[in-house]
Amino acid sequence: MKISSFAKAVVAGLAAGATAAATAVQDGVFTTGETVTTVLAVLGALGITYAVPNRPAEGDRATPGRGL
Numbered sequence: 001m002k003i004s005s006f007a008k009a010v011v012a013g014l015a016a017g018a019t020a021a022a023t024a025v026q027d028g029v030f031t032t033g034e035t036v037t038t039v040l041a042v043l044g045a046l047g048i049t050y051a052v053p054n055r056p057a058e059g060d061r062a063t064p065g066r067g068l
Contacts, residue, residue: 009050016045 020041024034 003054005050005054008054009046012049013042013046017042 017038020034020038021030024030024038
């Protein structure tokens with residue numbers, strides 16, 4: 001199954017944003033600082049995840065002496 005770098009980044013951004021937002025609304029109020037934190041979490045996850053390349057597909061990834 002091949003997943004594009006963009007799709008991988010979007011999923012990571014959504015997960016990071018949802019986590020930050022869920023933590024932020026625990027007290028029932030979404031402050032400016034919490035908004036900034038949520039936005040930075042989304043942007044950070046998008047950028048970092050998009051920048052890391054997908055591992056190329058190989059026939060046998062468990063070849064002795066090559067590691068994973």
